[in-house]
Amino acid sequence: MTVHRNDLQLDAEGRLRHFLSIDGLSKTLLTSIMDTAESFTGVAERNVKKVPLLRGKTIANLFFENSTRTQTTFELAAKRLSADVLSINIATSATSKGESLLDTIRNLEAMHVDMFVVRHAASGASHFIARNAAPHVSVINAGDGRHSHPTQAMLDMFTIRRNKGDFGDLKVAIVGDILHSRVARSQIHALNILGAREVRVVAPRTLLPTKVEQLGVSAFHNLDQGLRDVDVVIMLRLQKERMRGALLPSEHEYFNCFGLTEDRLRHAKPDVIVMHPGPINRGVEIDSRVVDGPHSVILQQVSYGIAIRMAVMSMAIHSEAKAAGGGAG
Amino acid sequence: MTVHRNDLQLDAEGRLRHFLSIDGLSKTLLTSIMDTAESFTGVAERNVKKVPLLRGKTIANLFFENSTRTQTTFELAAKRLSADVLSINIATSATSKGESLLDTIRNLEAMHVDMFVVRHAASGASHFIARNAAPHVSVINAGDGRHSHPTQAMLDMFTIRRNKGDFGDLKVAIVGDILHSRVARSQIHALNILGAREVRVVAPRTLLPTKVEQLGVSAFHNLDQGLRDVDVVIMLRLQKERMRGALLPSEHEYFNCFGLTEDRLRHAKPDVIVMHPGPINRGVEIDSRVVDGPHSVILQQVSYGIAIRMAVMSMAIHSEAKAAGGGAG
Amino acid sequence: MTVHRNDLQLDAEGRLRHFLSIDGLSKTLLTSIMDTAESFTGVAERNVKKVPLLRGKTIANLFFENSTRTQTTFELAAKRLSADVLSINIATSATSKGESLLDTIRNLEAMHVDMFVVRHAASGASHFIARNAAPHVSVINAGDGRHSHPTQAMLDMFTIRRNKGDFGDLKVAIVGDILHSRVARSQIHALNILGAREVRVVAPRTLLPTKVEQLGVSAFHNLDQGLRDVDVVIMLRLQKERMRGALLPSEHEYFNCFGLTEDRLRHAKPDVIVMHPGPINRGVEIDSRVVDGPHSVILQQVSYGIAIRMAVMSMAIHSEAKAAGGGAG
Numbered sequence: 002m003t004v005h006r007n008d009l010q011l012d013a014e015g016r017l018r019h020f021l022s023i024d025g026l027s028k029t030l031l032t033s034i035m036d037t038a039e040s041f042t043g044v045a046e047r048n049v050k051k052v053p054l055l056r057g058k059t060i061a062n063l064f065f066e067n068s069t070r071t072q073t074t075f076e077l078a079a080k081r082l083s084a085d086v087l088s089i090n091i092a093t094s095a096t097s098k099g100e101s102l103l104d105t106i107r108n109l110e111a112m113h114v115d116m117f118v119v120r121h122a123a124s125g126a127s128h129f130i131a132r133n134a135a136p137h138v139s140v141i142n143a144g145d146g147r148h149s150h151p152t153q154a155m156l157d158m159f160t161i162r163r164n165k166g167d168f169g170d171l172k173v174a175i176v177g178d179i180l181h182s183r184v185a186r187s188q189i190h191a192l193n194i195l196g197a198r199e200v201r202v203v204a205p206r207t208l209l210p211t212k213v214e215q216l217g218v219s220a221f222h223n224l225d226q227g228l229r230d231v232d233v234v235i236m237l238r239l240q241k242e243r244m245r246g247a248l249l250p251s252e253h254e255y256f257n258c259f260g261l262t263e264d265r266l267r268h269a270k271p272d273v274i275v276m277h278p279g280p281i282n283r284g285v286e287i288d289s290r291v292v293d294g295p296h297s298v299i300l301q302q303v304s305y306g307i308a309i310r311m312a313v314m315s316m317a318i319h320s321e322a323k324a325a326g327g328g329a330g
Numbered sequence: 331m332t333v334h335r336n337d338l339q340l341d342a343e344g345r346l347r348h349f350l351s352i353d354g355l356s357k358t359l360l361t362s363i364m365d366t367a368e369s370f371t372g373v374a375e376r377n378v379k380k381v382p383l384l385r386g387k388t389i390a391n392l393f394f395e396n397s398t399r400t401q402t403t404f405e406l407a408a409k410r411l412s413a414d415v416l417s418i419n420i421a422t423s424a425t426s427k428g429e430s431l432l433d434t435i436r437n438l439e440a441m442h443v444d445m446f447v448v449r450h451a452a453s454g455a456s457h458f459i460a461r462n463a464a465p466h467v468s469v470i471n472a473g474d475g476r477h478s479h480p481t482q483a484m485l486d487m488f489t490i491r492r493n494k495g496d497f498g499d500l501k502v503a504i505v506g507d508i509l510h511s512r513v514a515r516s517q518i519h520a521l522n523i524l525g526a527r528e529v530r531v532v533a534p535r536t537l538l539p540t541k542v543e544q545l546g547v548s549a550f551h552n553l554d555q556g557l558r559d560v561d562v563v564i565m566l567r568l569q570k571e572r573m574r575g576a577l578l579p580s581e582h583e584y585f586n587c588f589g590l591t592e593d594r595l596r597h598a599k600p601d602v603i604v605m606h607p608g609p610i611n612r613g614v615e616i617d618s619r620v621v622d623g624p625h626s627v628i629l630q631q632v633s634y635g636i637a638i639r640m641a642v643m644s645m646a647i648h649s650e651a652k653a654a655g656g657g658a659g
Numbered sequence: 660m661t662v663h664r665n666d667l668q669l670d671a672e673g674r675l676r677h678f679l680s681i682d683g684l685s686k687t688l689l690t691s692i693m694d695t696a697e698s699f700t701g702v703a704e705r706n707v708k709k710v711p712l713l714r715g716k717t718i719a720n721l722f723f724e725n726s727t728r729t730q731t732t733f734e735l736a737a738k739r740l741s742a743d744v745l746s747i748n749i750a751t752s753a754t755s756k757g758e759s760l761l762d763t764i765r766n767l768e769a770m771h772v773d774m775f776v777v778r779h780a781a782s783g784a785s786h787f788i789a790r791n792a793a794p795h796v797s798v799i800n801a802g803d804g805r806h807s808h809p810t811q812a813m814l815d816m817f818t819i820r821r822n823k824g825d826f827g828d829l830k831v832a833i834v835g836d837i838l839h840s841r842v843a844r845s846q847i848h849a850l851n852i853l854g855a856r857e858v859r860v861v862a863p864r865t866l867l868p869t870k871v872e873q874l875g876v877s878a879f880h881n882l883d884q885g886l887r888d889v890d891v892v893i894m895l896r897l898q899k900e901r902m903r904g905a906l907l908p909s910e911h912e913y914f915n916c917f918g919l920t921e922d923r924l925r926h927a928k929p930d931v932i933v934m935h936p937g938p939i940n941r942g943v944e945i946d947s948r949v950v951d952g953p954h955s956v957i958l959q960q961v962s963y964g965i966a967i968r969m970a971v972m973s974m975a976i977h978s979e980a981k982a983a984g985g986g987a988g
Binding site for chain 1: 385386387388414416418429430433436437439440441442
Binding site for chain 3: 403
């Protein structure tokens with residue numbers, strides 16, 4: 002049997018080996034991640050919220066960039082899979098004594114760590130680690146620079162699927178700072194791979210990449226028009242630093258033009274759902290009444306974030322075991 | 331059956347749901363906490379110091395105020411109950427990115443956290459969280475402002491009961507900075523609820539609340555008189571900041587007037603026990619020979635602290651499960 | 660049976676109770692540590708990398724000096740033995756509120772901690788703790804000042820044994836800053852106890868202790884001569900602070916005289932192995948090609964570090980249980 006190994010993320014049999022970016026993955030694989038997450042949503046509601054799938058495995062959280070929330074969800078996901086978790090404080094570790102990133106990785110591999118969860122301010126950092134990792138190690142990208150945040154995108158897709166079913170009929174608007182957002186980039190890829198009917202980005206010109214249409218989206222600079230008849234609105238967090246960076250006028254003016262209110266939401270379909278990756282700036286990119294209102298599925302996203310991370314972790318490790326089995330057979 | 335729900339801390343059947351303050355709890359409930367702790371004192375001495383009571387439960391330590399010792403005891407108690415523990419570093423978490431406390435709580439609830447252990451510099455913080463928590467979540471107060479530190483008070487009561495038996499015959503003196511002490515406030519409530527014969531507070535006037543007698547204590551400004559014939563002495567830690575705050579003369583002068591020495595302890599009953607919540611300032615509020623002497627039960631307090639926290643955690647979670655069962659029946 | 664209790668580290672039956680320094684231990688004991696580690700090397704390669712040996716035991720990491728790598732390996736070793744691990748952040752703990760080290764220790768003992776892993780900048784700190792520890796507590800030295808780093812030395816010995824077999828035929832060169840190195844001190848003791856044929860130290864005069872020969876080594880100030888016909892080269896990390904301290908010329912000049920290159924390595928035996936405790940300064944004390952070359956066993960050292968720490972931890976706790984059994988019998 003000839004198998005074409007088309008991607009760093011997949012093994013020779015096409016199964017997940019690393020999870021680095023949505024780009025390049027198939028609809029089948031994204032669907033199978035969501036199907037696996039489906040089986041984990043029940044675990045969180047059980048009396049004993051643990052499954053022994055990753056017992057005796059060691060997972061190292063390498064957070065070069067601080068993100069308590071994302072780190073917490075990965076740690077929880079790992080513990081609910083019964084893995085042992087090491088949280089390496091990179092700022093005070095050997096890398097700060099002048100050791101190279103690669104030497105740090107080699108050392109952790111020698112300690113028989115099975116998986117790295119990597120957060121880094123530089124785009125491509127987790128690809129670099131995956132490319133240089135030992136065969137027994139899997140790498141999960143927990144956000145790299147402006148590039149990719151694939152588990153966030155997958156929990157968003159899972160939230161959409163659980164609320165809306167099939168993607169083929171859906172119009173989705175992503176609103177906010179598209180230019181600097183790794184989340185938006187990953188969402189756009191995922192929505193297109195899963196076959197969403199229309200993906201819109203809504204933002205002032207200064208916060209849109211040039212030639213954004215080439216990503217497979219339609220661009221809007223007017224919120225009311227961008228929201229017209231959509232099934233899903235995804236709000237992005239506005240980094241307040243952008244205000245100081247002269248890319249934007251005042252917070253107040255931004256909210257007037259692009260802040261999501263109950264009034265504006267009436268342009269969307271009556272059963273629209275509203276999403277936000279958090280943390281939320283209430284009153285900046287979104288009005289509190291929308292956050293807490295009937296269309297909001299923001300807290301569902303948080304819950305499903307655990308299930309998606311459990312899915313990705315168990316699939317990537319599983320794949321490695323399978324590959325070893327396949328190699329021996 | 332009509333059940334009056336008289337308190338945020340109890341469920342409809344009168345069982346512990348949150349543990350926020352001693353005030354308002356019954357003698358029966360405090361006694362039942364101590365009885366439960368009794369069953370856990372053996373666990374710490376066993377070869378395998380673990381029971382599976384909270385296996386698969388997730389407990390989040392939310393320490394807005396730094397306290398390594400209290401956090402360690404809660405973490406140990408949770409681990410010995412086989413729970414998974416998340417220690418959220420609040421200083422670097424999303425709350426510092428401008429997210430509100432309530433949004434942080436909502437997020438952790440969405441991750442199916444079962445219990446919050448809360449330490450906060452503001453009085454009432456854990457009540458606020460309990461009032462706003464989801465039905466499946468329990469809140470344990472690990473110290474809030476000057477208000478309350480109920481697990482500390484209960485471990486003190488447990489230490490007294492284990493050494494002295496019944497409370498009805500006991501005279502207890504609490505010595506030190508009553509004015510700023512959440513520990514003293516909680517101890518006074520607990521001693522009165524449990525029916526101690528006499529509760530005394532001993533301090534300079536500047537460190538006593540006005541109208542302190544309304545709390546059900548007698549006030550002394552002279553240590554020798556305050557100690558006369560007592561069965562239990564509880565020393566409080568002197569915050570050295572008070573010296574700078576002009577509330578107090580020098581450390582040396584404070585020790586001369588209110589420091590506990592072997593000589594002064596002779597005013598108490600021959601079988602008096604001496605307690606201190608720690609950390610101790612040797613030579614400031616208490617002489618080293620008393621700390622290490624035959625009357626000291628200070629290290630027993632530390633041991634019993636684990637058992638009391640195991641008791642409170644398992645009762646609050648147990649009650650929630652029971653309540654769900656009751657609601658369904 | 661009369662047993663002479665010759666050392667703080669051993670119990671009355673001569674079994675390991677604390678592990679503080681190599682000095683004073685017998686060849687039999689060092690060999691038995693390595694034999695025990697042998698049985699743990701397989702655990703790291705299994706699918707489930709855990710054994711239940713220390714289930715229900717509590718191990719406290721007391722790192723008064725920051726060392727992410729050493730702390731990580733102890734934490735991993737403890738978790739793979741199924742122990743609960745407390746990592747006490749000493750900088751923010753009660754000791755910084757003025758509590759003495761001894762009071763901190765007493766408190767942790769009262770919480771029924773079974774073992775302390777101690778890292779401290781002061782020589783003798785872990786001896787001090789062991790001397791004052793309760794009978795049920797074991798102390799493991801994870802590095803104290805310039806004095807000792809016994810688990811590092813034992814993982815080095817284990818790496819040598821796994822590659823070379825018997826010590827009796829071996830010539831070993833330790834190269835670098837011997838003067839300030841607790842690692843070198845422990846290695847020299849271990850090599851002599853295990854009967855290495857020759858132990859050499861190679862360094863500029865400013866980085867050698869006076870009368871170093873009394874430790875049982877021969878001193879070389881020329882790298883090529885020091886390497887001649889050796890079976891094992893152990894490179895030490897060069898603390899860059901030494902450059903500023905006027906003990907050394909420039910980095911460049913140091914590398915020229917004492918840096919290990921492929922060329923220089925030709926003076927050693929053809930099957931020489933090269934070791935380094937890490938973190939490595941590539942291009943300062945050792946050339947990158949040697950680090951990544953065929954003679955390097957540096958990553959093996961990291962792997963064996965877990966097995967050695969598992970061995971020492973399980974033997975020290977085991978011994979305590981045995982001692983209790985012996986006392987009762």
